Amino acid sequence: MNLSIEDFAYELPPGLIAQHPSGTRSGSRLLCLGAAPIADRRFFELPQLLVPGDLLVFNDTRVIKARLAGEKASGGRVEVLIERALSEHEAIAQVRASKPPRAGSAMRLADSIEVRVLAREGEFYRLRFPDGAAVSDLLERHGSVPLPPYITHAPRGEDEQRYQTVYARSSGAVAAPTAGLHFDDALLASLAQRGVQFAYVTLHVGAGTFQPVRVKNLAKHRMHGERYEIPAATVAAIEAAKKRGGGIVAVGTTTVRCLEASAAAHGTPVAGAAETDLFITPGFEFRVVDRLVTNFHLPKSTLLVLVSAFAGIEPVRRAYSHAIEEHYRFYSYGDAMLVDKIPG
Numbered sequence: 001m002n003l004s005i006e007d008f009a010y011e012l013p014p015g016l017i018a019q020h021p022s023g024t025r026s027g028s029r030l031l032c033l034g035a036a037p038i039a040d041r042r043f044f045e046l047p048q049l050l051v052p053g054d055l056l057v058f059n060d061t062r063v064i065k066a067r068l069a070g071e072k073a074s075g076g077r078v079e080v081l082i083e084r085a086l087s088e089h090e091a092i093a094q095v096r097a098s099k100p101p102r103a104g105s106a107m108r109l110a111d112s113i114e115v116r117v118l119a120r121e122g123e124f125y126r127l128r129f130p131d132g133a134a135v136s137d138l139l140e141r142h143g144s145v146p147l148p149p150y151i152t153h154a155p156r157g158e159d160e161q162r163y164q165t166v167y168a169r170s171s172g173a174v175a176a177p178t179a180g181l182h183f184d185d186a187l188l189a190s191l192a193q194r195g196v197q198f199a200y201v202t203l204h205v206g207a208g209t210f211q212p213v214r215v216k217n218l219a220k221h222r223m224h225g226e227r228y229e230i231p232a233a234t235v236a237a238i239e240a241a242k243k244r245g246g247g248i249v250a251v252g253t254t255t256v257r258c259l260e261a262s263a264a265a266h267g268t269p270v271a272g273a274a275e276t277d278l279f280i281t282p283g284f285e286f287r288v289v290d291r292l293v294t295n296f297h298l299p300k301s302t303l304l305v306l307v308s309a310f311a312g313i314e315p316v317r318r319a320y321s322h323a324i325e326e327h328y329r330f331y332s333y334g335d336a337m338l339v340d341k342i343p344g
Contacts (some may be wrong), residue, residue: 016330033315057234060201067146102241103118203255
């Protein structure tokens with residue numbers, strides 16, 4: 001299937017880009033896309049849409065305060081977004097400045113952290129932080145919540161709580177797995193009471209998730225690599241759910257990538273840590289996931305391509321047109337979809 005990224009373009013009125021979270025996590029809207037006609041629901045109705053024995057698989061990554069502001073030795077302003085820590089004192093980062101910093105140059109971040117640029121690596125930079133406190137500790141003390149570029153306000157106290165899932169536990173992400181933002185403790189309790197079971201994977205979402213696709217031909221696009229981990233308990237839970245006839249419901253595209261990357265490599269998901277640059281496009285054979293909880297994604301993004309591979313290009317186009325007509329809220333702080341896989 002020879003597809004262009006232009007096949008995944010759509011026009012979104014700027015006013016539909018959610019700048020703040022909904023009043024309550026589970027009070028957001030939920031568009032249901034499957035064999036039945038498109039349905040408009042509320043997220044707290046999710047237990048009614050699943051059946052006892054289904055397995056929800058969550059990404060338990062925790063967002064770190066990855067953004068630091070500062071200046072170069074020349075005095076020019078600079079903003080650093082940590083992509084991932086390589087060790088206690090080195091990290092890969094995006095650096096925004098009027099002129100790209102050179103290898104060997106210095107930056108002063110948060111008025112107190114002296115950082116040296118070691119090398120440029122593609123669109124990222126390798127940075128050396130000072131001896132003493134670890135990068136993770138410096139970020140916790142001096143960093144700010146790395147809100148996506150389409151959210152225009154500076155991070156507030158509300159964002160520290162709401163741009164984080166209630167079940168986050170493994171620190172390392174610089175972008176939230178946003179489908180999970182709709183779950184609160186009351187909803188999780190209601191799902192458990194319904195007989196829905198839970199399992200977890202970990203994929204630390206990187207800043208690369210916001211990188212645009214720069215080639216028209218999808219076959220030529222190369223995904224950024226991401227590390228993930230699947231616990232043995234999750235593999236066992238998936239096997240048990242499939243044996244009893246339960247559906248595997250992935251919460252977020254990152255969870256889909258974990259499970260399907262492992263299955264593509266091994267036939268079924270395998271416990272352990274690995275790295276994937278899997279780009280899921282229409283025609284991909286999904287081996288694990290039956291349903292998907294996801295937010296609305298940017299035009300011409302790899303995430304929209306993945307959802308279209310899962311549910312079909314035309315059904316997803318119709319769903320997005322419906323969402324725009326009905327004034328759903330889009331992107332990280334926006335509303336959600338419950339999507340059924342195309343029957344194989």
